[in-house]
Amino acid sequence: MKIAIGSDHAGFKLKEAIKKFLEEKGIEVIDFGTHSEERVDYPDYAIPVAESVAKGEEDFGILICGTGIGMSIAANKVKGIRASLVSDVYSAHSAREHNNANVLCMGGRVLGVELAKEITNTWLNAKFQAGRHERRIKKIMDYEQKK
Numbered sequence: 104m105k106i107a108i109g110s111d112h113a114g115f116k117l118k119e120a121i122k123k124f125l126e127e128k129g130i131e132v133i134d135f136g137t138h139s140e141e142r143v144d145y146p147d148y149a150i151p152v153a154e155s156v157a158k159g160e161e162d163f164g165i166l167i168c169g170t171g172i173g174m175s176i177a178a179n180k181v182k183g184i185r186a187s188l189v190s191d192v193y194s195a196h197s198a199r200e201h202n203n204a205n206v207l208c209m210g211g212r213v214l215g216v217e218l219a220k221e222i223t224n225t226w227l228n229a230k231f232q233a234g235r236h237e238r239r240i241k242k243i244m245d246y247e248q249k250k
């Protein structure tokens with residue numbers, strides 16, 4: 104599995120912790136930055152990560168800002184992206200099982216490191232259940248194609 108990861112300054116510390124957590128599991132991580140806590144703009148990281156995942160360069164993306172909100176808004180502007188802002192374990196598996204989300208967004212100012220690791224692990228291990236969920240996602244993707 105290959106994962107694209109990105110953050111702004113507010114998500115930097117959590118990004119580093121999640122990157123290490125993934126690498127220790129043998130997952131290949133492509134780090135799109137940022138690389139310090141110097142103030143930056145989250146769309147400059149959300150869009151390159153989302154575009155790379157949409158192109159199929161990585162299996163999934165992980166984006167972290169202060170709340171995860173800005174990252175999810177920006178990533179969801181990219182065609183083919185279903186970014187999910189997650190702060191709890193139930194939503195983590197539902198985002199994959201029901202929504203077939205391909206980007207996980209989290210808030211570095213919202214979550215502790217251990218909860219963020221559990222959310223990441225749960226999100227990555229959950230499988231899309233298709234069936235009725237497929238029909239619903241198709242409606243979103245069809246709308247996106249018409250724009």
Ligand code: RB5
Pocket residue numbers: 111113114145168169170171172173174
């Ligand atoms: C940065 O201060 C903060 O606005 C950003 O990290 C994020 O929370 C935006 O949604």
